[in-house]
Amino acid sequence: MKSLLDKIARQALFRMDSERAHNLAIMAFKSGMPLARPPQVSKRLKTIVGGMVFPNPLGMAAGFDKNAEAADGLLQLGFGFVECGTVTPLPQEGNPKPRLFRLEEDSALINRMGFNNHGIASVRKRIIDRAGKGGIVGVNIGANKDSEDRIADYEAGVRAFGDIASYLAVNISSPNTAGLRSLQDRANLSELLSRVLARRNEVAKLRRAPVPLFLKIAPDLTDAALSDIADVALDKRIDGLIVSNTTLSRTGVTSRLAHETGGLSGLPLFERSTIVLAKLRLLIGPAMPLIGVGGVDSSETALEKIRAGADLVQMYSGLIFGGTCLPGRILADMSAFAQRENLSSLRQLRDTRVDEWAARRLD
Ligand SMILES: Cc1cc2nc3c(=O)[nH]c(=O)nc-3n(C[C@H](O)[C@H](O)[C@H](O)COP(=O)(O)O)c2cc1C
DSSP states (O other), X not given: OXXXXXXXXXXXXXXXXXXXXXXXXXXXHHHTOOOSOOOXXXXXXOEEETTEEESSSEEEOTTSSTTSSSHHHHHHTTOSEEEEEEEOSSOBOOSOSOOEEEEGGGTEEEEOOOOOBOOHHHXXXXXXXXXXXXXXXXXXXXXXXXXXXXXXXXXXXXXXHTTTOSOXXXXXXXXXXXXXXXXXXXXXXXXXXXXXXXXXXXXXXXXXSOOXXXXXXXXXXXXHHHHHHHHXXXXXXOSEEEEOOOBSOOTTOOSTTTTSSSEEEEGGGHHHHHHHHHHHHHHHOSSSOEEEESSOOSHHHHHHHHHTTOSEEEESHHHHHHOTTHHHHHHHHHHHHHHHTTOSOXXXXXXXXXXXXXXXXXX
């Protein structure tokens, strides 16, 4: 059940332009006002990944809190972790507006934001300011649009956040920065990971253990490209992969806004991103952590990501359509499920449907 306040807030926000509504939501989170009752979360949801103890496996995906202004407000909703960013070395305006579209009848969003963000200096300061408040807050790093050496931008991100972020996510899968996705190609990826891991190991001296480093990939990759990514990820021994970013596909979309340029997220992305997740799990083997993202909007969809191979899950669009009470509801339902099925940990569920998902056709 949605609370009345949740319903009124949703109606008011949905009458507004999408980006204004988003900015208002960030202001509300920043204000520290409670936006949902803190949920009761079972200890059975505790998940250990990359040496970090997550109170539950549901995270806020990158792109909502690009500038690390709302992390504490988001953690209060019950999220087990929050990923800020994408942050680029220099502040950036992003693409001209409008650049964010709500496809209500499809429970989907299309965005072509283009890495609008305040840059690493401001965001670093905010992450430092909240240090000591606890909670797992990762930082997703990217490259400036006009950068001459994009890999150097990722190295700068590692230097800026490697000592203070809970983890780093290297985002090479946004469809809204021309050419960025070519960093997923085998040779480019190998060079990128060698360089960022070298910087990661330099900053490791400043903390107890090296900062876990995840790679975020697109859902629009061929089987051959996925296999290359799995090989390079294993060879370089990164800490995990985030699957996936938004898609260029418009399968399952009926809205008149379907033609808008940009990445599609939400319900129509669930199937595609879950198939890619399962394929990657089979390619990469059982040891490497995977974070499943795309179309999570309920405990059923979150649990299905885990069955398809995910250790952790994230959501973004679900929060827009479901409201601030949704994370708590998902966690309550997941807790009840774990208890009913007598699972001491959701890890017991992982991969139980991986073959089924990996065999599905991508269209
Ligand atoms: C408006 C918007 C902005 C986003 N910005 C970023 C970003 O800056 N970096 C990133 O890695 N992913 C970004 N994403 C992708 C999300 O993190 C997530 O991978 C994607 O939306 C799929 O999840 P969902 O279906 O739960 O929304 C963005 C998504 C949306 C809708």
